Structure formats: C-alpha cells, structure tokens
Amino acid sequence: MNNHTPVPAGFRGVAGNMGIKDPEDDFFVVISEVPANVAAVFTQSRFAGPSVLLSRRAGAEGRARGVITLARNANVATGRVGDENAQEIQERVAAAAGVRPTEILIASTGVIGRPYPMDRIRATLRALPEEFPPADLDRSAAAMMTTDTHPKAVSVRVGNATLTGIAKGVGMIEPNMATMLAWFFTDADLEQPVLDGVFRRVVERTFNALSIDTDTSTSDSAAIFANGLAGPVDPSAFEEALHKVALDLVRMIASDGEGAGKLIEVRMTGARDDAQAKRIAKAVVNSPLVKTAVHGADPNWGRVAMAVGKCSEEYDVLPENVRITFGEVETYPTEATDKTLERAAAHMAGDEVIIGVDLGIADGSFTVYGCDLTEGYIRINADYTT
C-alpha cells in the first residue's frame, strides 16, 4: 500500500482499530478544519440502517464537517439498540472533534444483524487525540475495506485545488444512489447547489452505472466535502475532474469485485434515449450467463443477444437492427467466422472486456461497469458470517 495519495488542505483525521471484529484497522474519522459544503447520496434500501438515517439528516442542510466510517459490521437490522449505538458514536466523535453531532456523517459496512461491541468502541473513542493530525487517506481507504483486496484512492488537481476520493465495496454492489461507501474531499470552493448538481450528475454516470452482483446494499453512501480553502475553481473543470476520479474508483471497484478476474464494460449505443440504454446495458452486465462467458473468455455473443432480448418491454428493440461487438470485433449480425471468434476470444482473454451493443434505434447511450462471475465469488460468499 502506498501512502502518497494527496490530501486536500484542511482535512484532518484518525484511522485505526476499535476491535469491532479483529485487530485490523476498522475505522477512520476525517474532519475539515472549517465547515465544508457537502453533497451526499444514500442507498434506497427499505432496510437502510441507522448510520444512513443519521447521515441523511447530517447532510440535509448542505454543510458538514466530516465523516466517521466503521467497517466489519453494518449495524443494520439491529433494532432500537442499533439506533442508539449509531447516535452515541456520532456524538462521541463530534465531541472529540469539537463540532456538533449533526455536522458528522456516519457510515457502517460489514455483516448485517449483529450489535456493535460498544465497550471496545467507547474505549477507542475516549482515547481519540485532542487535536487530529492531517488525514491519512490511504490508511482511511484501507480501514474501511471488507472483502476488498486493496484500498481504493484517487486524487487529481483542479486549478489550485486538490480533489481526492476514496471508496470501498466489492460485493452486494448494485448501487441505487451511491456505491457501498465513497468519500470525496476537496479544498476547492464551490457553492453548495453547484456542488450538489455536479455530484449527482457524476454519480449517475459512475457509481449508479456499476453492478457487481445485482444486490443493493443497505449501507450505500457517497458524499463530497468541499471546504473551500484552495479558493474557487471552474465548475465544469471540477465536474470533469470529479467524473475522472469517480470513474477511476468505479473501475477499481469493478475489477476488485468479489472473486472477479476481469472488468466488464458494456457500451450501449443507438438507444431510444439514455435511460433505455442504461436499462438494457444493466441487463447485459448483470446476466450471470454473460458474466460466466467473460470468465471463460468465451465470445458467446448469443448470451448478449439473450440478455438484450429479455428486456421484453423494450418494444422498439428489433433483432435485425442490433449489432454486437467484443472489443473491436463484430460478432452479430455478420455471421461470426472461426477467425472473428478467435479475435473476439483474444480480446476477452485480457483484463478488461468491452462489450458493445448498438440498438439501431436513435442516439441514446450509456456505459455500465461490472465484472465476471467466478468460483471465487462463490467461495467468498458461501460462508461469510460464520
């Protein structure tokens, strides 16, 4: 793990172990020295946990100071005691950081249905330093991992400002409003409504375009904190930068999907509109038969046709207008020869498989990201709680 991810001005923090499950790092706090504009999105799950509910409230006014993240336990479906524990953690962190509890977002990730070991958590929070050192976002990214195999952090410069994002999540991933957990920190100065618009547009084309296993987590949360210390930036340059950082994180998450060997990118074009392109692209990237074909580097384009075809309500999708490619190689409708199939198989042997589908209707397009389905996913998930 490198420790070189740049930290924007004015972000301090702590990362470490609070004994939630084992001696590995399992929490971090990041706090801005000054109030930051915040934009945030959360899971739409009906079983959203108390951390999500508290964070929704904390981010509601567009201003916040920071976030605490706890790994190894999602604190979901833990009843009233779970609510109380989340609130107590939020309050204790706020007290240590000298801010109001409603200025701190809180996120939890891990097993569902187990109460927190509050004695150990309280002991750790009581021992937080009086003044936080500058944040270590690499260690923070590592502290929130569950079945991730490596921490995920990306940083870019926008004008005079730094923008850094960290994320985790490799299973239970088909975010509805955000990924498992993704935090962005910047010292750029952007008005909150501008920040919010930029953030939502970027999330829609990045995290909401990602699916590892069609399972939407109870804990998905993503937020960006902009504390303004580096001064104003051009909003469209910032949006471009945020899109790059978010997309890099999404690709890292997809490549690190539980058991995954390959990133799958499905580029849907020629749709009636972008929304239709997204629906059908999701059907392709989520098809277990497409995912296993990619795992086997098998250019079985018939399964792509099947996945497009099962979107039975898309009345304007006509097989005779559809075009299917693997990488640069068209496999349908031109009858695929042994030679074209060999070239398609060669593309699929790589780490990134690009499946192109043109629907031949109009100009709508959407690209989604996922990963192959392997024996590793089964092994990881057949015995997770015990």
Next chain:
Amino acid sequence: MNNHTPVPAGFRGVAGNMGIKDPEDDFFVVISEVPANVAAVFTQSRFAGPSVLLSRRAGAEGRARGVITLARNANVATGRVGDENAQEIQERVAAAAGVRPTEILIASTGVIGRPYPMDRIRATLRALPEEFPPADLDRSAAAMMTTDTHPKAVSVRVGNATLTGIAKGVGMIEPNMATMLAWFFTDADLEQPVLDGVFRRVVERTFNALSIDTDTSTSDSAAIFANGLAGPVDPSAFEEALHKVALDLVRMIASDGEGAGKLIEVRMTGARDDAQAKRIAKAVVNSPLVKTAVHGADPNWGRVAMAVGKCSEEYDVLPENVRITFGEVETYPTEATDKTLERAAAHMAGDEVIIGVDLGIADGSFTVYGCDLTEGYIRINADYTT
C-alpha cells in the same frame, strides 16, 4: 432412466438422433391421433427465435396435433436462413404425420447463433416411419435435455384421464411466460377456453414462479394438448392435477438447476397483494448473496433482509414489521441466538431450503422456486459454446 411414465390415449411419436451436434438423442415428435385442444405460452424475449414465432401461429386457434422439439441448437439469431429452416422442419414433420404444418408446434433449445445442419436433419426426417408408434415420453423427455442431468416427466390420473408433463431446462431460466420447454399431454376432454384458463393460471403459479439465474431464454415454450379420448373431466380436479404435475416439474427443474445442490423455496406472505409478494420473493430467490449463503448452509438472514430492502419502490415494507424464517426457525426480528442459528443451519444443510418472509402488511402471498449458486454453475457456463 425408467420407461414407465404413462402416456395418455392417442399420443404417438418418435424420438431419436438427427446429428445436430453429437450422437445422443436430440429430437422428438409427439402427435395426437385426433385433433387436440391446445393452450400455449411463449417467451417474451425480443430475440425470440423462428420456432417460437411458428409455434405461436400454430397454437393461435386453440387446436393442434402435436409438437416437434429439437435440442442442442436453439436456432435463434440465425437470420433468414434460420426462419426458412424452422419452417422446412415444420413442413416435413407435418407431411410425415399426415397433418397440416400449422397444426404442429416446434421448439428448439441449445446454443444461440448457429445455423442448423440441415442435410442431416433432412435425412432423418425423410426416414420417419409411415405410422408413428405410441409415444415414449421418457425417451422424449431425455431427448430434449441440454445441461439437464436427468429427464423430467410427471404423470397423474384425473378421473378417467391421464395427464403427463415433460420439461427440460436448467440454465437461462427465469421464464416470463413459460419455462424453457414444457409439454403436457392429456386424453381428458376439456373445452379449449376452459383448458386455456386452467393452463394460464397454473403456469403463473408454477413456471412463472421459477428462477434459476434471472436469465430469460429466447426459446421458452409451454403447451398442453388435450385430445379428449378419455372423455370429460371435472375442470377444477383437472386444474388441481395440472398444478401438481407442473409444480413437480418446476421443483425438478430448480433442483437440477445448473450446478445446483439445493432447491430454494421462498414463501412470501403478509404482502399488500400477491403481485407484491411475487416481486419481493423473486428479489430474494434471485439474490446471488442469498443463493451463495444457501450453498454454504449459512443462516445469514441479513442477506434476506438486504434482498427485501433493495425493493426500494415497495413503500409499505417496514423493517420493523418484517419476519424472516429458515424452515421453522425465526431469525428476525427476534434476536437470533447461537442455538437458533444452529437450528437454522441444520435446516439449510438439507436438500430443500425454505425461506419464509412475512411482510406484515396484508394477506398477499406468493411462493417462488430457485436453487443455490455454486462453483458448478460457473464451471458449466464459463465454457459452454467452445
């Protein structure tokens, strides 16, 4: 394979090999001696192949003589030549059987995107006997297998009549109107509109309640042929009998799902209505995290909660009203002790895992059927065409 499945009066047929891919049996024809009432349902796939299109037309008037089924090749996405081949096969079988082509349903299952080896198929069809012997429905059920590990046939008596169903299909299974292929033959006498109503109601609660891998085939077809030779039967007794036969076949299909080790039955109760119960039950039975937990016999009820929760549009689902059970063991909301989890794990160690979810809203209910997700599914599907 036993050869004892009873054949209703008046059904004749042939099963054998036409060299579609290998020397195994790969086709059968079943023909009723007299015209039969027919009710049929087909895939909603936008990539439905020519066999489905021809069968839809053949069944449209509620009368038919029989069906030909070809395995090892789906004849889907094969362009104009695929259309012509399907029609030629239908015509040749009709000529051999002495009936009109529009009285014969045709179904094809197997790999997508490969043209039929018509020379070999023509040679086989030219050699069909002048008069068909009584149908052998066990051999027919075996002849249409692809990755099925055993043939699936079920027969019951209703009054003086016999009702026999055969089915195949263990992957690309989340039927939208029918399963991969399921044929029912009876000598009962039922008026066509009655037969049609009975059939559609039964299909909705059986084949349409089945999902192995969320992938809807391009070739799903199901039909019932009632030739009336055994005289009239009580329609409600017949519906009960058909439901039993169809459900037995569905359970056989789910248990034989690609790589499957266990049948999963999700019983959703307490819903706003049956449609809501079905939507949420499907989300549970299709969740790869639930399926892998069942594979690991891990009573990870949090994943069931997750799957219920991801149905984010079900506004009236409230976590505090939900109840989750494995077999007879409640795991939520009562806090699961080590002892209850042990009992739940013991239930999950069996061949049939029953997951109960009560939503606590009203009286809607629906039960769906699926199977666990194992390394075997990956192995079977990572390298199927090559």
